[in-house]
Amino acid sequence: MDSKLSSLRILILEDQLFQRLVAEQVVAGLNIQLLLTAETSEDALQQLQEKGPVDLVLCDLDLPGMDGIEFIRHLANQKLADGVIVLSAMDASIIRTVEDMSQALGLKSLGHLPKPIHRNHLREMLEVYVNGETFDSFKPLLPSEQLLNEQELEEAVEQHQFILHYQPKVLLNDGQLIAVEALVRWQHPDLGLIHPVHFIPMMESSGMIEPLTINMIDLALIQIKAWQQQGREIPISINISATMLSNTSLPDMLMKKTKGMNIPPALLNLEITESSSISDVALALETLARFKLHGFALSIDDFGTGYASMQQLNRIPFSELKIDQSFVSNACKDDTHKAIVESNIHLAHRLNMQTVGEGVETQEDWQMLHDLNCDIAQGYFIARPMPADTLLGWEKQWLSKQPITPHKPAL
Numbered sequence: 001m002d003s004k005l006s007s008l009r010i011l012i013l014e015d016q017l018f019q020r021l022v023a024e025q026v027v028a029g030l031n032i033q034l035l036l037t038a039e040t041s042e043d044a045l046q047q048l049q050e051k052g053p054v055d056l057v058l059c060d061l062d063l064p065g066m067d068g069i070e071f072i073r074h075l076a077n078q079k080l081a082d083g084v085i086v087l088s089a090m091d092a093s094i095i096r097t098v099e100d101m102s103q104a105l106g107l108k109s110l111g112h113l114p115k116p117i118h119r120n121h122l123r124e125m126l127e128v129y130v131n132g133e134t135f136d137s138f139k140p141l142l143p144s145e146q147l148l149n150e151q152e153l154e155e156a157v158e159q160h161q162f163i164l165h166y167q168p169k170v171l172l173n174d175g176q177l178i179a180v181e182a183l184v185r186w187q188h189p190d191l192g193l194i195h196p197v198h199f200i201p202m203m204e205s206s207g208m209i210e211p212l213t214i215n216m217i218d219l220a221l222i223q224i225k226a227w228q229q230q231g232r233e234i235p236i237s238i239n240i241s242a243t244m245l246s247n248t249s250l251p252d253m254l255m256k257k258t259k260g261m262n263i264p265p266a267l268l269n270l271e272i273t274e275s276s277s278i279s280d281v282a283l284a285l286e287t288l289a290r291f292k293l294h295g296f297a298l299s300i301d302d303f304g305t306g307y308a309s310m311q312q313l314n315r316i317p318f319s320e321l322k323i324d325q326s327f328v329s330n331a332c333k334d335d336t337h338k339a340i341v342e343s344n345i346h347l348a349h350r351l352n353m354q355t356v357g358e359g360v361e362t363q364e365d366w367q368m369l370h371d372l373n374c375d376i377a378q379g380y381f382i383a384r385p386m387p388a389d390t391l392l393g394w395e396k397q398w399l400s401k402q403p404i405t406p407h408k409p410a411l
């Protein structure tokens with residue numbers, strides 16, 4: 001058996017006693033790290049909030065109280081799982097829609113299993129899940145006894161335990177490195193490198209995200225300076241949580257920082273995820289307009305997964321639109337996703353925005369984005385996020401492999 005299965009954490013949500021017992025027995029037989037079971041959506045959410053996120057939820061759709069569809073939305077919004085498997089005897093088209101919805105919400109959809117679930121079938125799905133993931137995207141979950149608390153996070157911010165890794169953004173027409181995205185990691189003294197999924201939600205809800213982000217901006221500016229001293233001008237994208245946009249003094253603070261270091265603000269690109277968590281739209285618009293006024297680049301992140309996408313585009317002068325990886329990774333095999341990617345690219349170009357395809361994992365993804373006239377690609381096919389000092393070495397290797405867009409056969 002695949003030993004990677006032993007690190008999995010799974011929750012089963014099933015209201016029927018018999019089906020739940022079968023599922024529980026099958027999953028328990030795979031010797032995974034943690035198995036939780038729940039009879040209702042409400043109980044499942046509560047357990048996950050208390051015990052921390054799991055890798056996968058196996059979930060029935062037809063449930064008393066909150067149904068499985070609404071449950072999946074909460075699961076995604078609260079980032080309580082990495083993926084879902086639907087357990088259902090429902091009509092295939094409903095299951096398919098739910099799977100699409102899960103992916104659009106940023107959850108991995110591993111497929112569906114008819115009930116009662118069969119051990120070999122489940123094991124196959126789990127093995128694809130654990131092996132299909134590359135190391136960087138597989139976020140090992142923290143042992144439950146080491147659940148993070150706010151105080152620990154606060155101390156970690158004070159002690160500068162957070163570092164940045166950088167992932168290249170390259171031009172699709174010639175592969176040139178055009179920018180990097182800065183992604184935070186927690187260099188934990190005992191647990192090693194911890195990925196943002198484990199601490200960003202808590203930081204957002206506690207307000208700690210602001211001091212963290214300001215630290216990260218300082219690190220990014222130091223890095224821009226270091227590359228400048230090596231003769232390179234590499235713009236850095238920083239993720240800004242929507243919750244921070246109500247602080248309208250942020251643009252002035254960043255302006256002072258860039259001015260003080262003699263760095264053009266255009267070298268800092270602020271990536272903002274569309275989100276329902278913008279509580280005061282007027283304040284957020286003021287902050288964004290001020291960023292733009294001062295010359296910072298603005299990027300709309302995870303486009304298509306959030307709310308009111310079009311509305312935000314009309315009102316905010318974004319310079320870049322990032323197409324979410326769930327659309328990119330499905331577009332090669334699914335015409336509906338491909339049509340969405342294509343129309344997003346047209347829309348962005350009509351509004352004079354650059355487009356970035358995220359989650360480019362294969363040559364096929366790359367080729368598809370290239371053919372659809374997307375400008376920039378980012379993803380494991382190009383490079384995983386890496387420490388700053390390995391970037392220029394990576395670039396040399398990467399460029400020596402060009403051209404990577406195969407020529408179309410002559411007709």
Ligand code: C2E
Pocket residue numbers: 136137167182183184195196197200209213216238239240241271273301302325358359360361378379380381385
């Ligand atoms: P994001 O902004 O959408 O960042 C891209 C995420 O996708 C990164 O995960 C990156 O490692 C991953 N990724 C890149 N290429 C691929 C690929 O080809 N396949 C797959 N499967 N994944 C890929 P990471 O670093 O775990 O970050 C997760 C999220 O955490 C980010 O999503 C962002 O929303 C948030 N985040 C990261 N750093 C910060 C930060 O400094 N501040 C704030 N507020 N949020 C941050």
Ligand code: CA
Pocket residue numbers: 181239271301
């Ligand atoms: Ca981002």
Ligand code: CA
Pocket residue numbers: 301302322324358
């Ligand atoms: Ca993104």
